[in-house]
Amino acid sequence: MATNIQTRLLGQDVSFPVKESKLAYWLVVLRLIVGWWFLHAGLDKFLAWPFDASWFVGGAAAQTSLGPVLTLFSDGVLLSFTNIMVPLGQTLIGLGLIVGALTRLAAFFGAFLMVFFYFVNGETGGWAHGVVTGDLLGLLIFAMIATLGAGRVLGIDAYLAKTTVVQNHPRLRYFIG
Amino acid sequence: MTELTTTERLALYGGGLLLLLGTVGIGLLEIVAGAPHPVSGDGQIVHEALVPITVRSYIILLGLVFWGAYATLSVARSPPTDTSV
Known part of the structure; x- marks a missing residue:
């Protein structure tokens, strides 16, 4: 079964079919792999x-x-804050993606962290491997996960979306998948 | 059918355009009009860039700032009308 996507982009009508089963499969695979990437980095x-x-x-x-x-x-308090928030943030982002909870929020902060890794790693290395690096691709995958709300597929966000709290406060949809 | 609003168009097209300019656009320009990029023994590209690599990275950074601003403003603005997505 396929869903026909219909929209307008750059002033053009855009229409293309998407196989739901493959999209759902792919969203879960990406979420789990990227989630493990960050969970591992944090737990380490x-x-x-x-x-x-x-x-x-x-x-x-x-x-x-x-x-x-x-x-x-x-240095000082801000360094102590960073020393805790980087591993804690990475762990929570990884966990969020793996279980599909607060997926969009987790992916946003994943992309936010990647901006720092991308520029600092890129610039200190003199961009020796070009400007499209693994860090930039990681950032783009986080952006894709947030855009598609991947937590709704076999994730806790599918249940969170049905709760009365979320239904009464639609703005929360921006944070969950 | 969903369409981008004017604000979304500005942020997403603007950010995307800057990102594509920094990566693909200037990348193509470097290949067509830039100096040759010999590969060193370590597999690293020796850059003799037409557009300074720092300028290129700032263009990409600006594009990412557009996207980040879009995400932040989306949350700050009114709640989503379509709660199915």
Whole structure:
């Protein structure tokens, strides 16, 4: 069975069929793999606690375009905040994607983190492998997961969407899949 | 049928255009009019860029800022009318 997508893009009528079964399958696969990517990155840091982000926010990032912002987080309270929030954020983003809970919110923050990884890794490496890097592709996958609300497929968001809280507060739909 | 609103069009087309310019557009220009990009022994491309790579990365960053602003504004604006998506 296929659904016919009909819309307008760049002033043109756009129409194309999409096989629902393949789309649903693909959304779950992407969500699980990207979710594990971040869950693993977060848990790794907790397992090797204490985590120290100063090499990134104070060292690697200092000479990059995002340096003026990131170096503010390189000591004191803001560094302590970063040391907790990076592993905690990665773990929660990963968990959210794997179980499909608050998927859009998780994917937004995943993309947000990827912006920093993309620019700091890219610039410190002199963009030696071009501007389209694995970090940029990771960022785009997060954007796709958020756009398509992948948490509705075999995810907790499918149940959350039916709750009275979400139905009475439609704005919450922006955070769940 | 769903269509993009004017604000969505501005943010999504603007962001997408900048991202495509930074990656594909300038990338093509570098291939057509730029200096040759010899590959070093480590498989890295030696850049002698026509458009400075920093400028290119700023264009991409601006595109991502457009997208981020769109996502943030969507939440701040009115709640979705179509709650099925």
